Amino acid sequence: MRRSAFLLLFATLLALAYQTQRPSAQTRELAPGVFMRAAEPDKRIIANAGWVVFRDYVLVIDANYPWGARPILEDIRRTTNKPVKFVFDTHYHGDHAHGNAVFADAGATIVCSADCLAESHRKNPAAWAKSAADYKNDRLEHPQIGFPEKMVFDDGEHRVELIKAGPGHTLGDAVAWLPKEKILFTGDLCVNKRPGNNLADVDADPEGWVRGLEKLKQLDVQTLVPGHGLLGDKSALGGQQAYIRAIIDGVRAGIQKGQTADQLAESLDLTRYAPWGADKSRNAPSIRAVYAKLKK
Numbered sequence: 606m607r608r609s610a611f612l613l614l615f616a617t618l619l620a621l622a623y624q625t626q627r628p629s630a631q632t633r634e635l636a637p638g639v640f641m642r643a644a645e646p647d648k649r650i651i652a653n654a655g656w657v658v659f660r661d662y663v664l665v666i667d668a669n670y671p672w673g674a675r676p677i678l679e680d681i682r683r684t685t686n687k688p689v690k691f692v693f694d695t696h697y698h699g700d701h702a703h704g705n706a707v708f709a710d711a712g713a714t715i716v717c718s719a720d721c722l723a724e725s726h727r728k729n730p731a732a733w734a735k736s737a738a739d740y741k742n743d744r745l746e747h748p749q750i751g752f753p754e755k756m757v758f759d760d761g762e763h764r765v766e767l768i769k770a771g772p773g774h775t776l777g778d779a780v781a782w783l784p785k786e787k788i789l790f791t792g793d794l795c796v797n798k799r800p801g802n803n804l805a806d807v808d809a810d811p812e813g814w815v816r817g818l819e820k821l822k823q824l825d826v827q828t829l830v831p832g833h834g835l836l837g838d839k840s841a842l843g844g845q846q847a848y849i850r851a852i853i854d855g856v857r858a859g860i861q862k863g864q865t866a867d868q869l870a871e872s873l874d875l876t877r878y879a880p881w882g883a884d885k886s887r888n889a890p891s892i893r894a895v896y897a898k899l900k901k
C-alpha cells in the first residue's frame with residue numbers, strides 16, 4: 606500500500622473510532638464533568654437527564670424510562686469510564702424513574718427523597734402494570750435510599766446537594782443543586798416548555814409547589830435544567846411559579862362565583878403565561894385538578 610493511501614485509511618479509522626466514542630447529539634457538557642442529556646420525544650424519551658462525574662464514580666440525575674435509560678447509559682460510557690454508582694430520581698413518575706433497573710443492573714444504587722421512595726412503593730406497581738406492554742422486557746426497581754430533607758455528595762471536586770422541595774408536582778419532589786457550578790436540575794417542579802406542567806398527580810400540592818419554587822429562587826441559579834423542555838436560567842422558576850399561582854387564584858375566584866370545573870377549564874385564560882400556559886387545551890387538566898383539590 607502506498608504511504609498516502611495508508612495514511613488516509615489510518616485517518617478514516619481514527620475518525621470512526623472518535624465518532625463511536627462521542628456521546629449523542631442530545632448530550633452536552635454544561636461544566637467540566639457535568640452533563641445534560643436532552644429529551645428525544647420522537648423516541649418517547651420525554652424527560653431530560655443529567656450526570657455528574659465525581660472523582661471515583663458517576664451520579665445520574667433521573668433514570669428516565671427504560672428505553673431512555675439505555676441510551677443515557679451509553680452516553681455516560683462515552684464521557685467517562687468511572688462506575689455509575691448512584692442514580693437520583695427527582696420524583697417517582699415513570700418518565701423519570703422507571704429506568705431505575707437499567708442502572709441498578711449496571712451497579713447503581715437509587716436514591717430519592719423518603720417521600721418519593723414511599724410514593725414509588727405505593728403508586729408505581731399500578732403505574733407499571735398499566736403500561737405492562739411497554740415494560741415487558743423490564744422490571745420495576747424502587748429506590749433503595751430515601752433522604753428526609755437533604756443528601757449531599759461532595760468529594761472536594763464536585764458537590765451535589767439533593768434538596769427536597771415538594772410536595773408540589775408530587776409528594777416527594779427533590780432537586781439537584783450544584784453550588785459551585787450554579788446549576789440546578791429541577792425535575793418536574795419546573796419545566797421550560799408548553800404545556801407548563803400538570804397538577805394532576807393525586808398528591809400534587811399547588812400551594813406547596815409555589816412555596817417550593819420560592820425556596821429554589823433563593824439559590825443563586827445560573828443554569829437551570831428543567832424536567833422537560835429547554836435549558837434555562839433562574840427566570841424559569843418565576844415563570845413556572847406565576848403560572849401555578851394564576852391557576853390557583855383563578856380557580857379559587859371561580860369557585861367563589863359558583864363556576865364549575867368545566868366552565869373554568871374553558872374560561873380561565875392563562876395564555877399570557879407563555880410558554881407554560883400557551884396551550885389552552887393542555888391547561889384544562891391542571892385547572893380541573895386544582896378545582897377538585899380546592900373544592901374539597
Ligand SMILES: [Zn+2]
Pocket residue numbers: 696698774793
Ligand atoms: Zn412528573
